[in-house]
Amino acid sequence: MGKQQRASPQIKRGSAELAVLAVLAEAPLHGYEIARRIREQSEGVVAFDVAALYPVLYGMETRGWVTAAWEETPSGRRRRCYRLTTDGKRRLAPLRREWREFFRGLNRLTRFSDV
Amino acid sequence: MSDWERIVAERLAGIKLTDEQRREVVAEIAGHLEEAHQELLRTGSPDPAGQTLRQVSDWKALRRNIPRAKEDRMSFARKVVLPGVIAVMLAIAALKLAVYFLITPQPCEAPTVGASGLIADCVSILVSADGPAYLPWLATLPLAGALAAALARRFGARPAQRLAAAISPALYLGVDTLVLGLQSEFYWRVPVYWVVIPAMACALGAWPFLRGRSDSIAANTVVTAGS
Numbered sequence: 524m525g526k527q528q529r530a531s532p533q534i535k536r537g538s539a540e541l542a543v544l545a546v547l548a549e550a551p552l553h554g555y556e557i558a559r560r561i562r563e564q565s566e567g568v569v570a571f572d573v574a575a576l577y578p579v580l581y582g583m584e585t586r587g588w589v590t591a592a593w594e595e596t597p598s599g600r601r602r603r604c605y606r607l608t609t610d611g612k613r614r615l616a617p618l619r620r621e622w623r624e625f626f627r628g629l630n631r632l633t634r635f636s637d638v
Numbered sequence: 639m640s641d642w643e644r645i646v647a648e649r650l651a652g653i654k655l656t657d658e659q660r661r662e663v664v665a666e667i668a669g670h671l672e673e674a675h676q677e678l679l680r681t682g683s684p685d686p687a688g689q690t691l692r693q694v695s696d697w698k699a700l701r702r703n704i705p706r707a708k709e710d711r712m713s714f715a716r717k718v719v720l721p722g723v724i725a726v727m728l729a730i731a732a733l734k735l736a737v738y739f740l741i742t743p744q745p746c747e748a749p750t751v752g753a754s755g756l757i758a759d760c761v762s763i764l765v766s767a768d769g770p771a772y773l774p775w776l777a778t779l780p781l782a783g784a785l786a787a788a789l790a791r792r793f794g795a796r797p798a799q800r801l802a803a804a805i806s807p808a809l810y811l812g813v814d815t816l817v818l819g820l821q822s823e824f825y826w827r828v829p830v831y832w833v834v835i836p837a838m839a840c841a842l843g844a845w846p847f848l849r850g851r852s853d854s855i856a857a858n859t860v861v862t863a864g865s
Contacts, residue, residue, distance in 0.1 A: 554666060555673040573670060573694040577663070578703035585708055603666045 539579045541622055542569055544607065544615040547589060553602040554580060580605060588614050642668040642675070649697040654705040656794060663704055667694075717795035722806030725786035725840065729807030732778040736771035767831035779836050780843025782807055787844035797848045804844030808837035 546552060546560045557580070558571040583589045588611035594604045607615075646668045653660055671690050678686035694700060744764065765771060783804035790803040812833040819828065 553669075555670045558670075572696075573667060574696045574700040574703070577667060577700065578707040580707075581704055582707035600669065600672075601665065602669055603662070 537618070538569070538622070539571070539575060540583065541615075541618045542571075543576075543579055543583065544588065544611055544618065547605055547607045548612065548615055551604050551606040553594075553604050555602075557605065583611065586610075642672045645691075646671065649694075650701055650704075653701045654796075655708065659708060667700075713794070714799075717790050717793045718799045718803045721786040721789035721793070721795075721800075721803035722809075724789065725782040725804060725806045726810045728782040728785065729775075729779060729810075729836070729840075732782070733765075733771070733775045736775040736778075737765055740770040740774065741765065767827070772831070776836065776839050779807060779839035783840030783843035784847060785843075786840075787847035791847050800848055801841060801844060804847075805837045805840045808833050808840055811836060 542561045542565070543557060546557055546564065549560075552560065554576060558573075558576055562570045580589065580591075584591055584605075587608055589605045590608055591603050591605050593601050595601050643664055647664045650660070650664060650667075653663070655663065671693065674693055675686055675690040678689050683689055741764070786803040786806060787800040790800040795803065812829065815829050815832050819825075
């Protein structure tokens, strides 16, 4: 039980990083659009609260996985746009592999795929 | 400042960031909420403002987690260790110069051999708080403390971190004193003259740099093209 409680924040953080890196691999995006795409592409299963999204983005920026720059839209609104760096791309591949293995293991364990 | 910026600024008041970082975070999150609000208005939500605000479930967590996320792993080394090492090197160099110019080496006493009591090719340099080098050296320590605190502030250190960097020479001497005290006899005067008073001298120099927020280049990991 204790182990499960300790693992939870790690799983959450890891899944958040994977989700953000995956959508940024498609195109440079600003925070709101990142949250929207994650929600839409996961069909509402994964939804980011602002309190969760920005610490993840800033953490990834600090580690050099993404860079951010202010951009102005034609309507004059300023947005901070995030782009995946080479380090971020390098990080995404093993993350995908780890999560694929994780879900494969869960499937074997729980036989979800047989249901 | 838009309404959303005002709301976000109020709720993130006291967040531990530099002024520039705080302005950027407030602008970015306010922009996010504004877009969410616009979309809710477009889709005919009955309570767009309330629903928008509910997108931030925990402001306290946001206030706590953003500074953590922005603090890079090397920050302690950059904010405290680097200015501290520079201060230690300055203090040691100043002590060596003071000793070199102000203390005359004395011939060693031969404790066990020889009836004359003197060995011609052996000299000793006695560095004590009563000696001529102590006060001039002490006078240089506020400079070392000031430099360390100023550097630490420039790298975005908090006041306590700036003070720690500034008094590093005294901490270094404290370890030295402790080692010497363990090896030989302990005299209470030694830590007072070589740790406490130097720490106060360093802190005195650091004092003007302990107040105020970190300088804006602190932990500058944020790319701000166009800002």
